[in-house]
Amino acid sequence: MAPPKQVNIAVIGTGGVGSVFISQLSWIAKNTASTHFSLCYIAMIDKALYHEDYSEIDIDTAVEAMEKSGKTPPSIPTIVDYLAAAPHKVITVDNTSSRAIAESYPEFLRKGISIVTPNKKAFSGSYQLWQDIFSAAESGGSLVYHESSVGAGMPIISTMKDFVHTGDEVTKIEGVFSGTMSYLFNAFAPWNGEGSKWSDSVKKAKELGFTEPDPRDDLNGLDVARKLTILGRLAGLPIESPDSFPVQSLIPTELESAKSGDDFLQKLPEFDSRMEEHKTAAMKVGKVVRYVGSIDMASKQVKVGMEWCDPTDPIATLKGSDNIISFHTKRYGSMPLIIRGQGAGGDVTAMGVSGDLLKVLVQLG
């Protein structure tokens, strides 16, 4: 067989996920028999490194060299033109959570540049953008992979694609899609014990680094709604946007306008009784309360919010900040396929990106 064709790789974003991804890319370059890629572009928010002749950038020293280069990143259209004119096929790895870059994916894809990314924004934005992305990929003959946009490195998107592309019928998807929400409810309403006060759970989660700097960015449920939007669309529902279905916010209305995350945390204990009511009501009927996202395909209903679960349900016995996702399909019948594990964090998110990169490489090379 002919040796695989060379592929150029562009990396945007060298933060938490991006820096781990680059170390994984370096490992792959050194440990894969038929390496056939070369880095031609690397950028962070205010720095970039690339050569007009597309000459190879050494992966191990790329970040350092980029920081020293003094170049600022070109505009997105300029990046697209630069990459479209590369001597080989190009994969752009977007490790940012930038909306602007996400919205430009159709430009990349239409010009034959494949995309690999953990960035949720593109796939959970408007339905129009979703359609533009996949039709641009089709017309450009390019690929777009985004495993880490749901559940980090866990095989969620790939499993959904296997169902859809082999003709299984997904009937229901449900689970705990947020590590933060998982931690909060496992601590607040454990299936086999007393649990802590709601506000104490939130404070502890923040101390452990399990929340955004302002915990309201987790408690509003938007992150979960974005993931449900992506899975629902993959299953075939034309979901307009993450706010086109019911999402229960756990921010007391009175605290929506709190000045800061700290201000919010200080006032949160005043509202503990509300959450306590939910917990007690569930306990009275032998259930535990959990923050669940679900998609019911028959009724086309997507929703995110508190639900009562049986203590024997795998959702109830989740530990730590684990995510869990149950796929009910026609072929799996009465017992769902369940995937559980760490759904956030640099190492596993970057692994999802690296795994996707390898899958795209074997198709282009």
Add this chain to the structure above:
Amino acid sequence: MAPPKQVNIAVIGTGGVGSVFISQLSWIAKNTASTHFSLCYIAMIDKALYHEDYSEIDIDTAVEAMEKSGKTPPSIPTIVDYLAAAPHKVITVDNTSSRAIAESYPEFLRKGISIVTPNKKAFSGSYQLWQDIFSAAESGGSLVYHESSVGAGMPIISTMKDFVHTGDEVTKIEGVFSGTMSYLFNAFAPWNGEGSKWSDSVKKAKELGFTEPDPRDDLNGLDVARKLTILGRLAGLPIESPDSFPVQSLIPTELESAKSGDDFLQKLPEFDSRMEEHKTAAMKVGKVVRYVGSIDMASKQVKVGMEWCDPTDPIATLKGSDNIISFHTKRYGSMPLIIRGQGAGGDVTAMGVSGDLLKVLVQLG
């Protein structure tokens, strides 16, 4: 982009998994935008259908036409020569559990014919065969995919490959790898109740079709040992064979020579006290007994047999005949990635095969 290259497909085996696979292949042909494959060979144990000019066989009527054709299948070397001379790249889908075909994979692969299969025999036979298969694929520029050889359609092999190919370090794998063993122990020693007699569990499992015709073929543990062999090798252990590590058989020595499965079942109640002892001993320390397979990478220890599990362990709370597999890796840290679901049955096994076929198609096309 140029349209994908045509690929020829050969299907061997039209039994339980094979017949479902063919209906999934038909679905894929009708529902995929850029179908670029054609069936050129189909065979069962004593019939075959193919044309000297490789003209396309209609998928929907293939089995019927094969049965009417009156041709017997050529010898394996003749099949290999026929497929190697096809006008396009070829994927052979082996839906049998034939050892002879498994042992001939290197011949197919060396001649550039890719293999997709649920057949465990090739990957859990001698380590020499394992090595021959992958070196033949490398020299032939062909691919070999076998997702359904462990856990049917569940994403087990693909997840292992993602760990290994992106540089994660698998430290431990453990789980319940047999639907039969799962059912038996969930019924015999439920985590939250009394449970049934061991011999009654076995009888009930047989009635429900959860065992082989002779239940000893499940109780000897060999099926689990084969799956552990495959996963261990993927993780990098040079496991010589499925009988090169400790496998606990649940067949009483006295019944190993029982004349038939029925004879075995009739005498099994005489030995119930032995299993009861295991259950009681575990219960005394608040545990439940389960039939577990595990691979510890640090000590290179692989073993299969009864273990005591905490009732909060996901292994203990398994239901029905579900399989469960926990991957402990460096990146996942203290909480493993867990995949649980139906690990046997025609529909889901065939789905694993179809999913693999699609992954090979995009690489060849």
